[in-house]
Amino acid sequence: MRPFEPVLYPFALLYDGITRLRNKLFDIGSKRSVVFEIPTVVVGNLALGGTGKTPMVEFIIERLSQHYEIATLSRGYGRKTTGVILADQEASAQNIGDEPFQIFTKYGEKVHVAVGEQRIMAIPQIIMEHPSTDLILLDDAFQHRYIKGDFNILLTTFQKPFFEDKVVPLGTLREHRKGAGRAQAVVVTKCPKDLSEEKKKWYKENIKKYTAPGTPVLFAGLKYGEPYEIQPNGRVLGKDVILLTGIADTKVLKESLKGQYNLKHALEFADHHKYTEEDAGKISKAFQAYGGEGTVILTTEKDMVKLKDRKFAQLLEEIPIFAIPVKVDFDHKDETLLMDMVQKSIIEKGYKREV
Template identity: 60%
Template structure:
């Protein structure tokens, strides 16, 4: 712990007290949680910042879109709009937020994508727009307790697990570690490849005091795919890279790029950054500086959906921008455990609706 964090302790106590009171009100029924007739899977975390929620949401989309009429609902953090919006043709990242727009860009022809701060109101609107909806996956809704999820998936990173973290502002937790009791399954994301069983057991032992008795603890890494051109979706021979990232933590991304390519420079922006023409001009300048190296401008899919905007077309014609797809990667046993849990929730809910 850094010395300055101790000065934040009184403020953390206050924040912790407020969030504990709020949770207590839900636990005792003073505040009401609604259970919907259709199954809901909640993906979330205790901490602010990137724990891999979007890849996890896409994991559920990939595995259930072919068998169920699926909807993905997000708050739409960072968008320039408010209220409920059902994504349709002509939707933009500014309208939906970067992560929901990323999901819509990839899966919008197969699933329903919507955003809305008040999920308790947004779910009925989704059903009204598409009465055939059979499953709703809620992105970043672990603290949105007005909706009682049928399956709560809690994510925590291997690099900064919640059991070593503290409540804001002393740490990055949105609520106390005890909030993990609401989880039906914990997934330790961004785990290293070939993680030793001893290390897994150490993490499980430290997580166990905070979760329900039979709550599974699973491990997942990230799998980076081959970069593709954001305009043409064609792949190319990438060798030397100028990396652009506007994500919460780009450490693993940089390590992957350095291992696979020659990394010339990193242009770092804040999480959910709204790119403007000044940013694109700067990117063009940096690419010009490395002209003799024949560089590729590489970025995340999350950033790519914002950079691939019509207003930036003049720059995109001069800078070929390539996006790196990323997927959550489970060992087969953990993957099967998570999918079996989700399938059971869906079957049970379908049975209840028939009775």
């Protein structure tokens, strides 16, 4: 036990009680969950911080967008606007949030991207403006019980699984571990490539203490793609990189870079960090201090969409900045099982098209 835990315990107990009561009211029907005619798939987690929700949403988009007209809906964390917004050519990280803007930047021609604090109000607006939409992906909506998802995917990281975590402020859980019982599938994310079957069995045994009978536990790693230059200037990516991040956890990313790149320096900001001109100065100083012939700044796609703001135009011209894409990496068996279950949930709503 950490020395300060006894001080936090009463607050954790109070928070746990409030969230349990809220969930109980939904379970018994005192609080109402709305079921929409259009199929809805929820991607979420029990914990605060990064569990890989955006890569999972992108994974589903890539698997299903050729067969279904998809819309994504999230709260739009960190945006400077309020209300329901459907992304268009005026969209930016400032008005819809960094992760929705990342999805819009990558898949805007394939999907409709919407944000709204009150998702229950946003879905009718999506349908009104895009009536041919036949699947909505609800990003980070596991605790948003005013909408009853048709299929709930719960993510938990290999590094900090929910069964070893505690509710805030003692830990990072938004609700008690028993909330996992609402999931139709649990995916352990950010798994190492050499994960043994014995270790998988141990994770499954611990997770299934909290899930409904028959709920599958799947495993996925992260696969980093070929970095690309944010502002194409014909520069070449070499071995020497300065890492620039504003994400929840950099451990997995750093580990993946070890064998391929020479990490000269890491400039790390908090998750969802809003970059400023002052930050641009820090980036420039870091490049001057640690850069050299062939050195580039390597960042995530989540950070990239914020750095493309006009106020950083000069920085992008002067300093070679590359973004590294990340994708969910399932083995074939787990990927097939998950997508078959998602497909089944869509068909059960009356959408008969086979994938």
